[in-house]
Amino acid sequence: MCQAKSVFDVSIQDAERILEAYEHMKNIPELGRDPEELKRAALIMTLTAWETYVEDKISEEVAMQTKVLQGSQIGNFISRTLETDLKFFHTPNSKKTKDIFERFLGIDVTECWTWPGYEDQNRTRAKLNEWIKKRGDAVHRSVTDKQSSHLISKPEAEKCIKFFKSLVEVTDRALTSH
Incomplete structure (x- = not known):
């Protein structure tokens, strides 16, 4: 197993632990509100693990x-x-990821982005870009209206983590076989 994947596997656990903390804290009456910021933090940590x-x-x-x-x-x-290039490489959406791997390795890694539930690379690319946008909202837009709907639900955060685990798996496999 490559070092990059090993680091990802450890890093993604941060997001999972944040969701566990959310589960414990949401039922504490003294808080007086849902700890919504923990779900946003899990999203941010997931995308940080992907970028790394x-x-x-x-x-x-x-x-x-x-x-x-x-x-x-x-x-x-x-x-x-x-x-x-890496000093200016931030927020690896599908195009930036495709471009850097093509430039340095001559491979479009996005072509291998399929797995059960994501059989179409275009759907996978679009979903990655959606998560990137949502991460930007989580980082730059704090929820000031506590009555509004949350940026991300716990089930969505769990889907996000699962999505990126699968994305790393297929990307790693494609590069290993290249």
Whole structure:
């Protein structure tokens, strides 16, 4: 198993633990309200785990494929270029993820994004982009109207975690077989 996937597997547990904390806290009467921010935090941690996975995976794969070039001018150029690109690589939606893997590895990883329930890559890409947008809302828009509906429900947060676990699994498999 690659290091990037191992890091993801540990990181995604943060989101799962936040949802467990939500379950415990939602029934505490002294709070006086639902701890909605914990569901948003779980969403944010899930997408953070995804972003870290993509960055680590591309770095890992490029290092492995350019191992014989390490220390050479061309090897240093590739490493510096990737390092620079990753400084500006934020919020890996489907297009950004596709672009960086194509640029450095010559593979469109989004073509392999299928699994039961997500048999169509276009649906998977669209769902990834929806989660990215929802994460942006969770980060930048605190819920000020406590009477309004929550940004994300607990079942949605659980679906999000499951989605990204599957996405990492199929991405990792595709890169391993490439």
